[in-house]
Amino acid sequence: MRNVVLVVLDTARATSTGQKTTPTLTQLADEGTAFDNAFATAPWTLPSHASMFTGTYPSEHGTHGGHTYLDEALRTLPEAFADAGYETVGVSNNTWITEEFGFDRGFDELRKGWQYIQSDADMGAVVRGEDLREKLQATRRRLFDGNPMVNAANILYSELLQPTGDDGADRSTAWIADWLTARDDDQPFFLFCNYIEPHVEYDPPKAYAEQFLPEDASYDEAVAIRQDPRAYDCEEYELSDREFALLGGLYRAELAYVDDKLGELRTALEDAGTWDETLFVVCGDHGEHIGEHGFFGHQYNLYDTLLNVPLVVHGGSFTGGGQRPDMVQLLDLPATLLETVGIEDPALEKQGSGRSMHPDSTSKPRDVVFAEYVAPQPSIDRLEARFGDIPNRVRAFDRRLRAVRTAKYKYVRSDDGFERLHDIETDPLEHTDIAAEESAQVRTLRDRLEERFEPLSDAGTTDDVAMREGTKERLADLGYL
Template identity: 30%
Template sequence: MWFAALLAGCSGSSGPTAADPVGPPAPIVAPAPPVVPEGVDVVFVVLDTLRADALTQYGAARPTSPNLSDFVRTATRFDAAYAPAPWTVPSTATILTGLHPLRHGMRHVGDVMPATIETLAERLAGAGWRTAAYSHNTNVSKKTGYDQGFQSFTSTDGDIFAYPNAGVLRKEVGAWFTQVGAARSFLYLQPMNCHGPYRVPKSRSATLLGRSPSRAFAYYQGPMRAILRKGDLSARAQVNARYTASLREQYDTAVRYATDEVGKLFADLEARGRYDNALIVLTADHGEELFDHGGFSHGYSLHDELLHVPLWVKLPGQRRASIVGDTVSLADLVPTVLDALAVPIVAPLGAPPPLDGRSLTPLLRGEPLPARPLLFDVDWKRRAVAQGVQDGAWKLIDIRQNYEGLSDVTRLYDHAADPDEQHDLSEAQPAKVAELQVLLTTLAKAATGEEKGALQNVLSEMDQAQLEALGYLE
């Protein structure tokens, strides 16, 4: 019934609307009074490192996600959802704030979320939700300020590759609901099994293939290590079909395990009577390169396999599936959720637009939204320092430097004809390159705004040394 009300256009929209990010600040619309029914839980499941095309629903040939089938029948799938950055720190901060990485400033390992930023958890806690997060990614921790607004924040520390299995989340979520009872909750869950080394419990390693995946590929060993850690591009010649098939088997097996656990988690919600009325977001912070462009892992490029993420949004009371083809950003999630729940976004008069994303509720209602270009950013020395822009069919990537030794290189792709971005058209289409470079500069300038000075890295040198020891700084 709640979904029906939204369909009828009674959502009390107060988001930043469809403002062009290049243009002047959006007018602040007077907030509608909250009309959220009791017991509306908000559940975010962010599957770390899950590229969209790894899921059956997004075209994967293997049955990697059959246990999402009940969920997807009651949710809206976005076929062109994009992360603003190809790795955890900036992208997760965008999911939690609705701001672009150039504005929230979380762009490097160890960056700490500025206290001046208002997170989704803070906004929902302020509107009466109980808030809890369970992060299995050591980068998304209290130490780096992602706990802002969460009354309970459970994260793992230590070796980023020794993460817990997604299965433990069911117990943690169960314990949380037992503790809070009927109170409405915002739950943020970030399991890590799709992240290297693609860990899967032994008892589940044969679920997808009928056998355990081949071990010809070993994460950050052999050619992968030589290419990424030593910059030895000649090691690409050692990457044969057996190696990439093994990589794919390991990754897909991990995806199957992770999505099986998410399916069980949603079944638990159903058993508790909390599913139907919940607002659920299922997505990923970024994808994973599986040698698509001669590399691995993530953070090393701005190609589609790292930025195109799966996204489903299930509104409270939604009981049917729909599909949206429009290009959307993870920055849109916060305004969408706040709009759907009628939680106002307040900003001082004359302030810049409070959020970079925009509410997708029109698309959820089947109504159009004007297309918007997307700005991508990565600033990870020794992996990639680059920015990119996607505008309709066109995508431009400006590489300042990267692990391949490239510097000041521009690439242009026709995303419609070449979605895998294999054919660089920058030399053939100089006018398009020039046009998109102007767009990129304009978007980056708008996103940076006046906030820049407030953003700083406050981790101590000791923390930096610890992160380096864990292999995250190199």
């Protein structure tokens, strides 16, 4: 294989994909290899992408709600491809994945899908604002950073003028198609693309929504439902079972819409004559709660609803690989991609915790997967600034979480002493905590967490990046620290 395309379906959970919702992805899985038990290392975009780009866990790469920048000491996947002679291009529709947070390293070009006019001055802080107050504050701070006319145009486009039902997927796919057509050299390429449509707010085109809404529901009724996860968490408003059912329909419609764009991207690669020599990888970066466990969105916990993501690989040895039940992690992608195309990058390989998923790899299969939630995003302080007195239920989520999962058990532990255990085989939805009844299993899995990570009480969430001593030593050996 010569080229690599990595597509992230932002906020895509594995349980919501399938023939009806994502037929393009299903076809790719049928032709390639589908990993049925793929897990993110974190339940939201920033730390999950950092793991995909560096092959490290959140407490190792230190990129989380308490420190939102990818440390320059870390080697990244795009840097490995660039140094191997690849043209490296990224198209991001998520405002976390930009140069503002250190994700541009190694890219010849990293486009911002929410910008009408590409500009170094990033108005992403406006897009990320949790409410109108934060958006206005960000506008005042950023408007005169560079050309105010360009900045104003980009703010107006992202906040008011962006086409209904599309959050950048259409423009991004069209741009990639044009870029593929215009390429006139034989240089291999690494292409990264983040499609954000499945993320709140769910506002799919009407034709898509009507395929997934209940028969007795209208499009207007569904899109009128308030979609404000943090306000819901803080009990500012309530959602009924019916409203969550409608929101679930809108969410699946967003997946269906972006799946069609995935098909267009494949067609663009075929038309450019590069499909047969391209390793094509599609994954979610994390999942979503739409009423499950009393949550809306993807913060504060480590349920499989947020961690189990789709992962499909097509091309080369992965073609015709069928369904693989072994447990894998998104941080395994760097090792897998480099091995598949034959790139040796000792710095990235030594830095990472990943294991290659290549069919012929000698890497030992995983018997467990891990996940971390290092710091709340938004912080409790930001929630208090917006809502005033917040519920004790939410205040309790101001904690650090780690999870370890085997094929049978899932154990979660926090830095405030909270812990729970689930039998995944008999309780796949994680409704029943059996920690009290299975104390021996709790001890076993707690030991696995402590073997893998430093004690929870030692992990920092200040502006300084908190890394394990072992990670610091590895990076120091490589000359990074």
